[in-house]
Amino acid sequence: MDEAARERYTAAAHASAAVVIARYSSSFTLASRLMPRRVRRDMASVYGLVRVADEVVDGAGSAPAAQLAALEREVEAALGYGFSTNLVVHAFADTAHRTGFGTELTRPFFASMRADLVAASHSAASLADYIHGSAEVVGLMCLRIYLAPSAASRYDELAPGARALGSAFQKINFLRDLAYDAGRLGRSYFPDTDAETMTAEQFDVFVSDAEADLAAGRASIAGLPRDVRRGVYVAADVYGELLTRLRAAGLAGVRAERVRIPAWRKLGLAARTAAMPR
DSSP: OOHHHHHHHHHHHHHHHHHHHHHHOHHHHHHHTTSOHHHHHHHHHHHHHHHHHHHHHTTSSSOHHHHHHHHHHHHHHHHHHSOOSSHHHHHHHHHHHHHTOOHHHHHHHHHHHHHHHHOSSOOHHHHHHHHIIIIIHHHHHHHHHHHTTTOGGGHHHHHHHHHHHHHHHHHHHHHHTHHHHHHTSOOOOSTTOOTTTOOHHHHHHHHHHHHHHHHHHHHHHTTSOHHHHHHHHHHHHHHHHHHHHHHHHHHHHHHHSOOOOOHHHHHHHHHHHHHSOO
16 A cells, blocks of 8 residues: 555545534534644544534434444444545544544444434433443543553543543533424433423432533543643533533523523633643
């Protein structure tokens, strides 16, 4: 294989993934600016693939079940061959090869994506499985990126914190999107209740649960390599601000409109966090 041609193709693949995630997530773009260059490209490639899968599941195209299955086959083939004609998949596989993860993380992810095609509600057990596949494994992929290439031996030590942070972010998203998920997508991510029957007391319990995960995840950030800590703190602070606003809005407010953080506030949080000694 022509190595120069492969490197050129791989660079184009990573650039394509970066365009995808920049188009969809201003929060990711903001946090990534505080990350060292050594991790930015790989993080964008992970989140680029996650975004593509989300769009498939949420109906961006036709026959989502078939399209999702095809995407998973592409990913597994690329993990095996080290190459894909799908640029976003190729970038993801390149990141996985270099940082040390594979199907142990991608298979739970795609299982959770498939659940969104059929599950209108969850039990406590199915929700735990869903959160693991949809969010915790993404945190673990990022952890592999943060630790590569010299600190990979600390993965097992830091994995619980990465999972907690991913879980917190996902639960906060569930709370923010409560009305949208139920009204537009027909989904509920809260066991034993839904958007219509949920009580204010149940809402407060779900908020407290997310707060506990966020606190556990934040406590683990200090153990990460020094050069990635600020970026992860910014992401945690943005989600922490969103959670504070969700609690203040209460169930009635969340049902009425999607709680958001203005762009100026996100920039302020990033600047404050970046300036704080850690």
